[in-house]
Amino acid sequence: MSGRVTGTGEVFRAAVREWLSAAVAGLAEGALDDVTVRREWDRKLYDAGLAGLTWPVEFGGRGLSxxxxxxxxxxxxxxGAPEGYGRIGRILAGPLLIKHGSPEQRQRYLQPILSGDEVWCQGFSExxxxxxxxxxxxxxERAGELYRISGQKIWTSFADHANRCLLLARTSARAPRHRNLGMFLLDMRQPGVDVRPITRITGDTTFSEVHFDGAVVHERDLVGGETGGWRMAMAVLSDERGPIEAITRYTAMSRAAAVLRECCASGSCDPELDEVCARVETVRWHSMRSLGNALAGIxxxxxxxxxxxMWSHTWQALTAYGLGLGCPAHxxxxQRQYLESRAATIFSGSTQIQRNVIAERVLGLPR
Ligand SMILES: Cc1cc2nc3c(=O)[nH]c(=O)nc-3n(C[C@H](O)[C@H](O)[C@H](O)COP(=O)(O)OP(=O)(O)OC[C@H]3O[C@@H](n4cnc5c(N)ncnc54)[C@H](O)[C@@H]3O)c2cc1C
Known part of the structure; x- marks a missing residue:
């Protein structure tokens, strides 16, 4: 396993497959959730030229589709590769800075995101x-060139290991509710930032409460201006529900569906297996549609x-069925996937909120 993975299309696929088979060999199954393993994985991807595949070349990416x-x-x-740890930086903060950041912000933050040296968290929910x-x-609150931050965030994933936070906060700008918000790039390793991990139903502590009392951000670390935070937040949420996220979720589910079939190899499964697997395939086709739109620039x-x-409810159905099989090997x-999947209909916008969006924007129903 050495060198950079190059090429496009099927050449790229073959090269990635070869690289992955060498890189994954030696990783113990149980180590895939380990923070150190996941951070090392980010670094390996970077060294192999597999980080920031769709980022423009001028920002350190590969400029691929x-x-x-x-x-x-x-x-x-x-x-069976691990999930990288720097996903908020790669999927949310980086793309935001590429689209809306200043040259200095891009220069300062993009490379450490790609290399995995700096972990980001998303400080939206309270x-x-x-x-x-x-x-x-x-x-x-503005004080000269600085903003003093006070308040509390909650459910902040990766906060306990984060170097930086994409922070949505209310500025003192005199403007209506959606206009006096700013998006800040806050240093998490400073006095006045108190991270209190929350234990999840899975037993891990991947998210936290974050309390701010006297933390500061320099004005050069404001993205989109003092009144542009809402617009920035919408751009982030759009990426969070974009094609790359859909693809990531589908591919993870397809792997779980393969395990489901393994569990059923003894022939003890009922027709519900086919229904669950068909739902996973439906997610695939929907992801393909999103992919097609993205390729066409829509x-x-x-x-x-x-x-x-689709993916959140399908994942829950899949894990409930898998758990019910009582397969000793898996x-x-x-158990873990079942508990993990419970949160899927809440994070990145709950099911009810997605239904509201579809009702208003697709079906044209009144608010
Ligand atoms: C695993 C996990 C990771 C997360 N990571 C992050 C993170 O990194 N950063 C971050 O900022 N946040 C994060 N969140 C928070 C997540 O974005 C919020 O939990 C989510 O937006 C819902 O907000 P809430 O928890 O305040 O629930 P509420 O908004 O209080 O909603 C409670 C219930 O009411 C329903 N509801 C609310 N409003 C309406 C409405 N208008 N119409 C119909 N029903 C409605 C909701 O669907 C929900 O069922 C994470 C959450 C989870 C579970």
Whole structure:
């Protein structure tokens, strides 16, 4: 396993497959959730030229299309590769900075995101602002060149290991509710930032409460201006429900579906197996449609909502069925996946919110 993976299309697929088979060999199955293993994986991808596949070359990416991104995820799922740890940086913060960041912000932040040296978290949700995100109460008070941050975020994934936070906070700009919000690039390793991990139903602590009291952000680390935070947040959420996320979820589910078939090899399964697997395939076709739109340059936010609804409910059906099989060889895996999947209809916008979006934007129903 050495050198950079090159090529496009099927050449790329063959090269990725070869690289993955060498890279994954030696990783113990149980180590795939380990933070150190996942961070090392980010670095390996970077060294192999497999980080930032769709990022422009000028920003350190490969400048490839979402098709190669899809191929990579398909092969990674097939090989049983770990999920990288720097996903908020790669999927959300990086693309935001590429589209809306200043030259200095791009220069400072993009490379450490790709190399995995800096982990990002997403500081949007608060106890009183989840679905109703515009209700954010964390304040960013201007004091000269600095903003002083006070308030609280919750459910912040990766916060306990994060170097930086994409922070949505209310500025002192005199403007209506959606206009006095700013998007800040906050240093998590400073006094005044208190991270309190929350234990999840799975037993891990991958998300946290984050309290801010006296933390500061320099004005050069504001993206989109003092009144542009809402627009930035919508851009982030659109990427969070975009084709790359749909593809990642589908490929992970297809791997789980393969395990399901293994569990059923003894012939003890009922027709529900086919139904569950057919639902996974439906997610695949929907992901393909999103992929086609992305390749044609069509942005369709409602498609992201449909996709989110489909994969989250399918994942829950898949894991419930897998758990119910009582397969001794994979019992622990199904237990974990079942518990993990419970959160899928909440994060990145709950099921009810996605249905509202579809009702309003696709069906044209009144609010
Ligand atoms: C595993 C996990 C990881 C997360 N990671 C992050 C992260 O990294 N960063 C971050 O900022 N946030 C994160 N979140 C938070 C997530 O975005 C919120 O939980 C989600 O937006 C819902 O907000 P809420 O929890 O405040 O619930 P609420 O908004 O209070 O909703 C409660 C219930 O009411 C329903 N509801 C609310 N409004 C409406 C409406 N208008 N119409 C119909 N039904 C409605 C919701 O669907 C839900 O069922 C994460 C959550 C989970 C579970």
């Amino acid at each position: 979402v098709l190669e991104e899809y191929v990579f995820h398909e092969e990674a799922a097939r090989a 106890p009183g602002a989840g679905s109703d995100l515009a209700n954010v109460g964390t304040r960013a 942005e369709d936010r409602a498609a992201g909502s449909v996709s989110k609804l 019992e622990l895996m199904w």
